[in-house]
Amino acid sequence: MKNLFVFILLGVIFTSNSCKKHDTSFNDIPAAKSTFDNSNYGIYKGVFVGSSGIIIIDVNNGNTISATLKIDGTTYNFTTTQTISQNQSTTINFTNGNNSFTFTVYANGSNPTITNLDIDGHPNAAILVVKETSTVLVKCFEGSYNGDDDGTFNAVIYGNIIKAIVRSSYDDIYYANGTVNNNQISASGTVNTGAEFHGTLNGNSFSGTWNNTDYDYHGNWSGSRTY
Numbered sequence: 001m002k003n004l005f006v007f008i009l010l011g012v013i014f015t016s017n018s019c020k021k022h023d024t025s026f027n028d029i030p031a032a033k034s035t036f037d038n039s040n041y042g043i044y045k046g047v048f049v050g051s052s053g054i055i056i057i058d059v060n061n062g063n064t065i066s067a068t069l070k071i072d073g074t075t076y077n078f079t080t081t082q083t084i085s086q087n088q089s090t091t092i093n094f095t096n097g098n099n100s101f102t103f104t105v106y107a108n109g110s111n112p113t114i115t116n117l118d119i120d121g122h123p124n125a126a127i128l129v130v131k132e133t134s135t136v137l138v139k140c141f142e143g144s145y146n147g148d149d150d151g152t153f154n155a156v157i158y159g160n161i162i163k164a165i166v167r168s169s170y171d172d173i174y175y176a177n178g179t180v181n182n183n184q185i186s187a188s189g190t191v192n193t194g195a196e197f198h199g200t201l202n203g204n205s206f207s208g209t210w211n212n213t214d215y216d217y218h219g220n221w222s223g224s225r226t227y
Contacts, residue, residue: 026225033061034134038108040090042131045138047154049167050125054140054227057103067094126173128165130156140227147219197221
C-alpha cells in the first residue's frame, strides 16, 4: 500500500502548515536582470522538502555567487570559491560548514538542478529549483496534504505553471507539474496512477481537493506563499 499512497500525493497539492507563521509581505517584482534571461547567470528560486523551506540562488545576478536556504525559520547562507563564465554550462559546489549541495544549469539557464544535498538534521531531503526571469516572477509556496495519506507538498508558481515536490509520510520523494489559469489550479502527477488535484489560488494562499479514482483515495490540501 505504501507506493499507492505515495503516488496519490502527486495528485495532492499544497496543504498548509497552519501552525507556521510566515511573512505576508512579498516583493512582486522579479529580482532577475533582463541581461541574464537566457543565460546561466541570474536568479533561481525553489522549495525544499525534509522538513520544509525555500531556496534562492544568485549566480552573478548581483555580481556574486551565493545561495540562501531557509528551513523552518533557520537561514543557511551558502558560498563557493568557484568562478564561472557567462553562457556556459555550469556546475557550482556550495558549502555552509558541514552543509553542502551541487547546483548545475545549462548555458541558457534551462534545467537547473540540485544534487548531492547534505543538510545536517535533514536526511533524505530534496530541492526543486527553477529560473526566474526579468518578466516572470517565481513565487515559492509551502504546504502539506491529508486524507488517505499525508505529507509535505511544496511548490513554485511562475506564469501559469506550477511545479511541486512531494515528500510523503514514508519519506519518499516525487515531483508533479500543473497549471494555474484564472486562479484555478489543476494538474496531474508525473506518475501514471490517475491521481489529480484541483483547487483555487486566492492571493497568497490556495486550497482544494485531491483524488485518485483508481483506488478511491481522496483528501484535502491547502498552502501559502512563503517567498
